[in-house]
Amino acid sequence: MPLTPHELAAVVARDIPPFSYVNLGIGQPTKVAEHLRPESGIVLHTENGMLNMGPAAVGDEVDPDLTNAGKVPVTELPGASYFHHADSFMMMRGGHLDVCVLGAFQVSAVGDLANWHTGAPDAIPAVGGAMDLAIGAKQVFVLMTLLDKQGRPKLVPACTYPVTALGCVSRVYTDHAVFDVGPGGAVVRETFGVSVDELRGWLDMPLTQP
Amino acid sequence: MPLTPHELAAVVARDIPPFSYVNLGIGQPTKVAEHLRPESGIVLHTENGMLNMGPAAVGDEVDPDLTNAGKVPVTELPGASYFHHADSFMMMRGGHLDVCVLGAFQVSAVGDLANWHTGAPDAIPAVGGAMDLAIGAKQVFVLMTLLDKQGRPKLVPACTYPVTALGCVSRVYTDHAVFDVGPGGAVVRETFGVSVDELRGWLDMPLTQP
Amino acid sequence: MSRTEILDSVDEAVAGIEDGSTVLVGGFGFAGMPFDLIDGLIRQGATDLTVVSNNAGNGEVGLAALLKAGRVRKVVCSFPRQSDSYVFDELYRSGRIELEVVPQGNLAERLRAAGAGVGAFFTPTGAGTMLAEGKETRSIDGRDYVLEYPIKGDVALIGAHHADEMGNLVYRKTARNFGPVMATAAATTIVQVAEVVAIGSLDPEVVVTPGIFVDRVVAVPARRYTVEGAR
Amino acid sequence: MSRTEILDSVDEAVAGIEDGSTVLVGGFGFAGMPFDLIDGLIRQGATDLTVVSNNAGNGEVGLAALLKAGRVRKVVCSFPRQSDSYVFDELYRSGRIELEVVPQGNLAERLRAAGAGVGAFFTPTGAGTMLAEGKETRSIDGRDYVLEYPIKGDVALIGAHHADEMGNLVYRKTARNFGPVMATAAATTIVQVAEVVAIGSLDPEVVVTPGIFVDRVVAVPARRYTVEGAR
Numbered sequence: 001m002p003l004t005p006h007e008l009a010a011v012v013a014r015d016i017p018p019f020s021y022v023n024l025g026i027g028q029p030t031k032v033a034e035h036l037r038p039e040s041g042i043v044l045h046t047e048n049g050m051l052n053m054g055p056a057a058v059g060d061e062v063d064p065d066l067t068n069a070g071k072v073p074v075t076e077l078p079g080a081s082y083f084h085h086a087d088s089f090m091m092m093r094g095g096h097l098d099v100c101v102l103g104a105f106q107v108s109a110v111g112d113l114a115n116w117h118t119g120a121p122d123a124i125p126a127v128g129g130a131m132d133l134a135i136g137a138k139q140v141f142v143l144m145t146l147l148d149k150q151g152r153p154k155l156v157p158a159c160t161y162p163v164t165a166l167g168c169v170s171r172v173y174t175d176h177a178v179f180d181v182g183p184g185g186a187v188v189r190e191t192f193g194v195s196v197d198e199l200r201g202w203l204d205m206p207l208t209q210p
Numbered sequence: 211m212p213l214t215p216h217e218l219a220a221v222v223a224r225d226i227p228p229f230s231y232v233n234l235g236i237g238q239p240t241k242v243a244e245h246l247r248p249e250s251g252i253v254l255h256t257e258n259g260m261l262n263m264g265p266a267a268v269g270d271e272v273d274p275d276l277t278n279a280g281k282v283p284v285t286e287l288p289g290a291s292y293f294h295h296a297d298s299f300m301m302m303r304g305g306h307l308d309v310c311v312l313g314a315f316q317v318s319a320v321g322d323l324a325n326w327h328t329g330a331p332d333a334i335p336a337v338g339g340a341m342d343l344a345i346g347a348k349q350v351f352v353l354m355t356l357l358d359k360q361g362r363p364k365l366v367p368a369c370t371y372p373v374t375a376l377g378c379v380s381r382v383y384t385d386h387a388v389f390d391v392g393p394g395g396a397v398v399r400e401t402f403g404v405s406v407d408e409l410r411g412w413l414d415m416p417l418t419q420p
Numbered sequence: 421m422s423r424t425e426i427l428d429s430v431d432e433a434v435a436g437i438e439d440g441s442t443v444l445v446g447g448f449g450f451a452g453m454p455f456d457l458i459d460g461l462i463r464q465g466a467t468d469l470t471v472v473s474n475n476a477g478n479g480e481v482g483l484a485a486l487l488k489a490g491r492v493r494k495v496v497c498s499f500p501r502q503s504d505s506y507v508f509d510e511l512y513r514s515g516r517i518e519l520e521v522v523p524q525g526n527l528a529e530r531l532r533a534a535g536a537g538v539g540a541f542f543t544p545t546g547a548g549t550m551l552a553e554g555k556e557t558r559s560i561d562g563r564d565y566v567l568e569y570p571i572k573g574d575v576a577l578i579g580a581h582h583a584d585e586m587g588n589l590v591y592r593k594t595a596r597n598f599g600p601v602m603a604t605a606a607a608t609t610i611v612q613v614a615e616v617v618a619i620g621s622l623d624p625e626v627v628v629t630p631g632i633f634v635d636r637v638v639a640v641p642a643r644r645y646t647v648e649g650a651r
Numbered sequence: 652m653s654r655t656e657i658l659d660s661v662d663e664a665v666a667g668i669e670d671g672s673t674v675l676v677g678g679f680g681f682a683g684m685p686f687d688l689i690d691g692l693i694r695q696g697a698t699d700l701t702v703v704s705n706n707a708g709n710g711e712v713g714l715a716a717l718l719k720a721g722r723v724r725k726v727v728c729s730f731p732r733q734s735d736s737y738v739f740d741e742l743y744r745s746g747r748i749e750l751e752v753v754p755q756g757n758l759a760e761r762l763r764a765a766g767a768g769v770g771a772f773f774t775p776t777g778a779g780t781m782l783a784e785g786k787e788t789r790s791i792d793g794r795d796y797v798l799e800y801p802i803k804g805d806v807a808l809i810g811a812h813h814a815d816e817m818g819n820l821v822y823r824k825t826a827r828n829f830g831p832v833m834a835t836a837a838a839t840t841i842v843q844v845a846e847v848v849a850i851g852s853l854d855p856e857v858v859v860t861p862g863i864f865v866d867r868v869v870a871v872p873a874r875r876y877t878v879e880g881a882r
Contacts, residue, residue, distance in 0.1 A: 019654035021863050041653055043817075043863070047524065048448045048594045051861050052817070064450055065595040071449035078851035079653070079817040081858035082593055084600040084628070085448075085474075086532040089525030093545060093768030094835060096863050117550075124512055125521045126501035131545045132525030136768070166548040166564075229423035231632045251422055253586075253632070257755065258679045258825045261630050262586070274681055275826040281680035288620035289422070289586040291627035292824055294831040294859070295679075296763040299756030303537030303776060304604060306632050327781075334743055335752045336732035341776045342756030346537070376779040376795075529769070536760070539773035539789070539796040558770070560800075565770040569791075590856070625821070626857045 001193040002175040010035040011190075012101060012143055012173050020098035021045055023133060026070040029101040029143050043079075045097055047129045049088045052080035069129065089129070092136025100137035102130070104144045104169075106159045109205045111169040111181040113142065114161035127164075134165035146174035147202070155179060155186065157205045180210075211403040212385040220245040221400075222311060222353055222383050230308035231255055233343060236280040239311040239353050253289075255307055257339045259298045262290035279339065299339070302346025310347035312340070314354045314379075316369045319415045321379040321391040323352065324371035337374075344375035356384035357412070365389060365396065367415045390420075424587030425636045426616055430460035433610050433638040437466040437575050444531065444573035444602040445473040445483055452595035454579040454612045455482050456640040461577065467491045472531070472571055474524065474598060476500035476508035487511060494518035496571065498527050523551065526568055528601055534570035535604025535633075543568050576606035580629070583613045583639075584622045587631030596628065603633040610636045655818030656867045657847055661691035664841050664869040668697040668806050675762065675804035675833040676704035676714055683826035685810040685843045686713050687871040692808065698722045703762070703802055705755065705829060707731035707739035718742060725749035727802065729758050754782065757799055759832055765801035766835025766864075774799050807837035811860070814844045814870075815853045818862030827859065834864040841867045 003011065005028060013035030016022060023045045024030050033055065036042050044053040046068045053068060054075035062073040091097060106114040116130040117123060134140060144154055155172060171189075172179045177199055178190040187208050188196050200207050213221065215238060223245030226232055233255045234240050243265065246252050254263040256278045263278060264285035272283040301307060316324040326340040327333065344350060354364055365382060381399075382389045387409055388400040397418050398406050410417050427433045434457055437443070443461070447453030462485060469492050476495050477484030484507040486492060492511075500508050500519060511517040522530065523545045533541055542565035546552045556567040578599045581592040589611060591599055603609045616639045658664045665688055668674070674692070678684030693716060700723050707726050708715025715738040717723060723742075731739050731750060742748040753761065754776045764772055773796035777783045787798040809830040812823040820842060822830055834840045847870045 021654070043653070045863075046594070048451070049597050050594050050855075051863060052855075063593065065452070066593040067449060067451055071451075076593070076855060079815060079819060079853075079862070080855040081819055081861040082591075082596055082855050083858075083861065084596050085524070085528035085598045086601045089528050090763075090767035090835065091861075091863060093525055093529075093543065094766045095768060096766075096835070122513075124501045124509060125519070126499045127521055127523050127551065128499035129524040131523040131549060131551070135544045135547075136525070162550050163548060165545075231423070253422070255632075256825070258682070259828050260624075260825050261632060262624075273824065275683070276824040277680060277682055281682075286624060286824070289584060289588060289622075289631070290624040291588055291622075291630040292624050292822075292827055293627075293630065294822075294827050295755070295759035295829045296832045299759050300532075300536035300604065301630075301632060303756055303760075303774065304535045305537060306535075306604070332744075334732045334740060335750070336730045337752055337754050337782065338730040339755040341754040341780060341782070345775045345778075346756070372781050373779060375776075529767070533772075537775060538760070539775065539791040539794065541764075541772040542770035544768060544770065560770040563770065592856075623857075625823075626854075 003192045005031065008143065008173055008175055012141060016042055016099050018042065021096065023047065023097055023100045023137065025102040025133060027103050029103055030070065032101055045091065047088050047092065049083050049085060050080060052077045089132050092132050095136065095138060097137040099139050099141060100133050101141045101143055102133060104142045104154065105161050106154050106156050107142050107169050107172050107181060108156055108159050109181055109186045110183060111167045112159050113164045113169050114159040116164045117162045119161050130164050134168045139170045140168050142169050142172045144174055146176040153203050155203055213402045215241065218353065218383055218385055221388065222351060226252055226309050228252065231306065233257065233307055233310045233347065235312040235343060237313050239313055240280065242311055255301065257298050257302065259293050259295060260290060262287045299342050302342050305346065305348060307347040309349050309351060310343050311351045311353055312343060314352045314364065315371050316364050316366050317352050317379050317382050317391060318366055318369050319391055319396045320393060321377045322369050323374045323379050324369040326374045327372040329371050340374050344378045349380045350378050352379050352382045354384055356386045363413050365413055422586040422631055424631050424634050426585055427636055427638045430456050430638055430640060431463065433457060433636050434460040434464045437461060437464055439466050440468045441466060441574040442470040442472065444576040444606050445471055446578040446597065446599040446602050448474050448594065448597040449478065452579045452597050452599055453482050454577045457577040457610060457612050458482050458486055462486055462489050462491065468493050470494040470496065472496040472573060474498050474527065475502060476505055478502060478504050480507060484508065492517060494520065496520045496522060498522055498524035521551065528598065530568055530571040531601040531605040534572040535601060538570065540567050540569045542566065571605065573602065573606035574608065576602040576609040578602055578609065578611045580611050580613045582615050582617055583611060583637045584617050585619045587634030587637055588622050588627040589629035589634060590622060590626060591628055600629050603629045608635045609633055612638055612640050614642050615639055653817040653862055655862050655865050657816055658867055658869045661687050661869055661871060662694065664688060664867045665691040665695045668692060668695055670697050671699045672697060672805040673701040673703065675807040675837050676702055677809040677828065677830040677833050679705050679825065679828040680709065683810045683828050683830055684713050685808045688808040688841060688843050689713050689717055693717055693720050699724045701725045701727065703727040703804060705729050705758065706733060707736055709733060709735050711738060715739065723748060725751065727751045727753060729753055729755035752782065759829065761799050761802040762832040762836040765803040766832060769801065771798050771800045773797065802836065804833065804837035805839065807833040807840040809833055809840065809842045811842050811844045813846050813848055813853070814842060814868045815848050816850045818865030818868055819853050819858040820860035820865060821853060821857060822859055831860050834860045839866045840864055843869055843871050845873050846870055
């Protein structure tokens with residue numbers, strides 16, 4: 001059986017090494033935080049200027065001066081620190097984050113990422129921190145459905161949407177399987193109720209197994 | 211009569227506009243601080259990471275963690291701030307200081323500065339912050355004797371020593387006269403016991419008057 | 421006493437901003453957004469502005485109000501498209517406003533470069549993407565980079581927490597965001613704070629923006645927009 | 652608990668530094684100089700080092716002791732020549748050590764570039780001088796610039812004031828100097844502090860170096876060299 005978004009977020013959380021410094025992208029990746037065990041020592045970075053971000057703020061905790069990158073009110077954990085935007089993106093661009101988890105429209109077999117622009121001619125372009133996040137962690141994990149709403153694969157031989165960054169993704173977590181991607185192409189690490197041959201039938205690319 | 215170093219430092223201090231942010235170079239320029247009136251609101255920057263530096267520390271005030279760029283113990287004034295070296299040199303390179311006062315081996319009529327290297331083949335090269343200071347203030351004042359110990363002019367048609375920066379100096383304070391320098395050449399602003407014609411006899415360059 | 425002017429009113433603080441200016445506007449969403457200075461700028465009347473900010477306004481307040489008043493020729497930002505950015509959306513779709521989209525980290529670094537006197541820098545962000553089209557690129561040690569130039573402001577409008585009378589600033593939590601870099605990048609930096617404190621009240625170790633970067637300060641009563649209002 | 656290791660001894664803190672490493676050494680004169688870590692490095696024995704620091708040692712302590720022990724192949728610094736830098740002077744004049752002189756602000760900015768993932772940057776400092784010889788130059792908006800590249804360290808040795816158990820650092824007065832930029836520029840950052848405090852003891856607003864940049868921390872009793880000793 002394919003995983004629910006909730007179950008998939010738990011799988012990603014399981015794979016993040018203890019004590020990692022991690023940035024979780026806006027949207028589905030944010031849900032990974034709910035599955036991180038406090039004793040893991042994992043520290044969350046938010047690109048609007050904070051390390052050791054805590055859970056979403058509720059009730060009286062809400063403070064307009066304390067939000068995550070999605071502008072949702074959050075809390076701070078003991079050992080937090082604040083810094084300005086140039087310093088925050090220095091942490092990303094300089095490769096100091098261990099893991100970044102992002103959503104995607106498409107990921108290619110070699111790890112190219114498309115997650116900022118559908119290419120629609122009437123779309124207002126808006127990139128935010130997507131390109132900085134994509135190039136800015138030692139490992140970039142993508143969390144997405146394997147197929148789009150029309151049933152087309154989102155893991156593709158080459159991105160047809162405008163790319164966010166080239167060769168940046170190392171692993172792709174989908175509802176049907178987990179893949180490593182990179183210069184050697186896609187490798188199936190784990191499947192959820194589907195065989196590798198079935199995946200080969202869906203995807204237009206060679207799939208190897210570790 | 212030519213000015214004493216003490217008198218000349220007072221002349222420089224007089225010419226720094228109130229409320230300026232100022233860096234005083236190591237050596238003779240440091241003495242300018244003694245002539246700044248507290249009510250002038252002038253704020254001293256030291257490139258090792260401080261604004262609103264106070265006078266030299268004496269007795270119990272000495273703190274090894276608080277020195278000026280010459281590594282002399284100093285004090286802090288109310289309203290001071292500390293910052294790291296990249297931020298400190300950003301203030302200079304970014305043109306945020308109003309005035310920098312430097313010593314020099316030579317200054318050219320167009321404002322080239324030589325103050326870091328005599329060109330002697332056996333000298334160990336050492337530049338410190340000299341090049342950053344030279345390019346890093348809205349106005350660069352030089353404080354030096356007009357003639358070297360051999361009686362040769364230090365205000366020259368073109369620097370023969372290795373330059374620190376090109377066209378950076380706006381004014382030269384010497385024991386015999388004060389000059390503006392720049393693209394238009396040297397202009398005599400003020401003399402101390404010497405006529406402009408006498409200066410013309412000493413210096414190998416055209417001198418104009420404002 | 422210091423070079424920084426401590427002013428009594430927002431209108432004095434924004435006086436003299438000229439038509440055609442490039443205005444850096446701090447804030448990330450509503451956190452750190454200098455609402456009162458923007459309202460002052462609307463009253464002041466300057467037009468044909470280029471606004472540099474992370475977003476392009478929410479709802480009809482702050483930056484969105486400035487846009488709605490027709491004062492902005494061009495927006496330079498990382499993320500103009502939000503659920504409530506309808507003022508910008510309509511101006512953009514009807515061709516009445518220009519847009520330059522800059523990745524958020526490049527935006528911050530280009531502002532810092534302006535403040536730091538860096539002439540240009542090679543960044544990996546955006547390399548190989550459509551945002552690098554037409555720009556100089558270079559491979560350095562096997563990695564691809566794009567050459568980006570400083571973004572200088574004529575004016576910066578910033579929200580901070582406290583200022584002392586020398587203009588030294590401290591911020592509060594993630595409202596710090598773009599304030600410190602924008603303060604360095606503008607010819608004139610104007611700051612609204614919740615409170616101006618006496619010289620000597622701020623620990624020199626904790627000052628985030630030294631007064632050298634701050635030209636004008638005005639204290640305004642806290643006027644917090646709810647976070648719901650920001651979405 | 653955090654990724655940062657809080658160690659009990661200096662010798663543990665400097666363990667594993669390899670021959671041939673590039674070592675960034677904080678401090679400006681004696682302020683912020685990590686004396687105990689340098690002594691530990693001498694005991695540890697790594698040799699053929701490239702040292703990046705503002706100066707090249709004073710007297711026969713700290714960096715000068717490391718040089719005297721013959722462990723340093725090359726020094727990258729802004730100002731090697733001081734009244735009491737005789738250890739370096741003799742090594743240099745006898746051809747037993749290489750020297751790269753870098754203007755102080757370019758040194759700080761090149762270290763920052765390494766930490767910030769900037770591939771190279773155009774700086775006005777040094778343009779037109781002998782320190783720009785052989786380097787790429789460019790005129791941008793009528794001003795001359797030199798292209799400078801990042802300086803990355805294998806290891807940084809830094810002195811700070813306090814660390815919490817997550818490795819967040821605060822500094823003291825002008826002892827801050829190169830510490831924060833060097834911490835970002837090295838693969839492994841090792842810090843000596845006067846005291847390690849519990850998580851939660853440092854105000855998140857005043858942390859200067861977040862723990863993400865800090866790999867190892869050791870608390871050592873204050874051992875202050877007199878300033879006279881530094882001249």
